[in-house]
Amino acid sequence: MNLFHDAVRDARGHSHSAPLNKNSDHLRILDVGTGTGRWAIKMAEKYVRCSEVWGIDVSPWQPERIPPNVKFQYMDIEEPWQGLGSESWDLVHVRCMYGAVTSWPQLYENIWNCLIPGAGYIEHIEIDWQPVIRTTPTGQRKNCADVEPALYHPLSVFPFWVRSFYDCMDAAKRPARVDSAATHAALYHAGFVDIREDTYLLPYNSGDSKERFPRIFDDWIEGLSLRPFLETTDSSFNLTVVDQMIIDSRHELATVQYPVFCTM
Numbered sequence: 656m657n658l659f660h661d662a663v664r665d666a667r668g669h670s671h672s673a674p675l676n677k678n679s680d681h682l683r684i685l686d687v688g689t690g691t692g693r694w695a696i697k698m699a700e701k702y703v704r705c706s707e708v709w710g711i712d713v714s715p716w717q718p719e720r721i722p723p724n725v726k727f728q729y730m731d732i733e734e735p736w737q738g739l740g741s742e743s744w745d746l747v748h749v750r751c752m753y754g755a756v757t758s759w760p761q762l763y764e765n766i767w768n769c770l771i772p773g774a775g776y777i778e779h780i781e782i783d784w785q786p787v788i789r790t791t792p793t794g795q796r797k798n799c800a801d802v803e804p805a806l807y808h809p810l811s812v813f814p815f816w817v818r819s820f821y822d823c824m825d826a827a828k829r830p831a832r833v834d835s836a837a838t839h840a841a842l843y844h845a846g847f848v849d850i851r852e853d854t855y856l857l858p859y860n861s862g863d864s865k866e867r868f869p870r871i872f873d874d875w876i877e878g879l880s881l882r883p884f885l886e887t888t889d890s891s892f893n894l895t896v897v898d899q900m901i902i903d904s905r906h907e908l909a910t911v912q913y914p915v916f917c918t919m
Contacts, residue, residue: 659875660693662867663750663780666855666919670697673746673776679705683744685769686710687732687762688752692717692725698748699725709739733757736765744769750780754824754831754883759838763845777847783833783918784817786810786859810911812903813859816880819892819900823883833918856916859908869908872917876901 664670675682682705686695689710699708699722710717710727717727728738733756747766756762766777824831835852842850857868880901884892892900908915 659871666857682706684708685744685747687749695725741768742772744775747777753781754829760841763841767845781833786915788913788915813907816900816904823887826887855919857919859915
């Protein structure tokens, strides 16, 4: 998970987009679903003189040695929020929680109530696993205007994996599809304004050995697959079929002759 944090930071070019004031007397930053706590720790180090950074998660995965301005609290974010304070946070950060949350409108409402009125920011980052390819050569990986779905190109197994993964998550009532329009609507309904969407590319495959994400996804695909495919009630998959689909997806992404990306 720490490598994933680094890959996301590399793709974005920064840890956050919100215009936080380094000269502020006191910044309060909240990381929802903090995981290993790496993002929270890095933010605490970046704003070491003026920040208080909390990470909340249902699991105690965080390290014991942390900066003095970091605090981790264990809680289920879908239960009523207690002990965090209201209208007091400058930034609330949420990353890769699709599939873990059943009610995004409720979560956005909780975040809205935490933020400083008129001054607080939410940053929500998710990955759309649908593969896309470049249609024109460019070195600007952040520019997504020249990509198109890879469904009609020589990829076959991996797009099927993506569709099946999303279908299984839907059946489990844990949707993982990225729906920008629905997200905008839910944020607006919760009270947020000046909503901005930025899109970045993460490579599934790359000839550059320094690229982190291809290795990360190659490790992740098995963990992403097993529970949704095998534990969803109406899933027709079995372990043999899932294992073969993972093997074939890895091979397809490793041998295809053009760069394939997901979007973030």
